[in-house]
Amino acid sequence: MxxxxxxxxxxxxxxxxxxxxxxxxxxxxxxxxxxxxxxxxxxxxxxxxxxxxxxxxxxxxxxxxxxxxxxxxFHEPDSYYVSSKEAPSINLGGENVDERLLSPRSERRIQVISTVVHAGEAGSGGDELYTVNSELEVLHVLAGTVRFNLNGAMWELTTGDSLTFSGREPHTWKVIDPSTETRLIWVLSPAPWSTGF
Missing domain, CATH: 1.10.260.40 (lambda repressor-like DNA-binding domains)
Structure with a gap:
């Protein structure tokens, strides 16, 4: 040959x-x-x-x-595409929410989660304060208004607002105006879960 x-x-x-x-x-x-x-x-x-x-x-x-x-x-950088329409649905314990994982399941450095509360729903992170095994958490409000409780300290966040805090600090949130759709982005670092839900 x-x-x-x-x-x-x-x-x-x-x-x-x-x-x-x-x-x-x-x-x-x-x-x-x-x-x-x-x-x-x-x-x-x-x-x-x-x-x-x-x-x-x-x-x-x-x-x-x-x-x-x-x-x-010459090294090719790692890059992963996750379609918002095909992002896996996850359940982090919120009430009346549609939560989707926007980062790859295998990514350990960071995790990005989308939360949507449809108009007419009184969505929240639950009545009880909760923690996440993550050093840093960022909440960004894409649309709507939420009341955020960080271990008793209260914030009202509206469209365009962001809040950065320790995921290990007890916290929860709830929609203030259920008549409009609320859309949130959560960024957690490092990722508290790196396998399937």
Missing amino acids: RALPISPRNDRRAIGNRIRAARQASQMTIEQLSAATKLSKGFISRVERDQTSPSVSTLVQICDVLHIAVGDL
């Missing part, structure tokens, strides 16, 4: 933005990177705009100065 030649990829991997981000994270100017690598400012600028491809040795030189691995420039 005869070996077939491997065709090169037609798409060129854009690495300029990652080099620029690494340079800025190191708080270096193009001039400083130029001086450290002995490459011209114009060449570095063209590399950062993906207008030229550096040789492997030049790329190693730039990465050494920026203290990043060459492979990091």
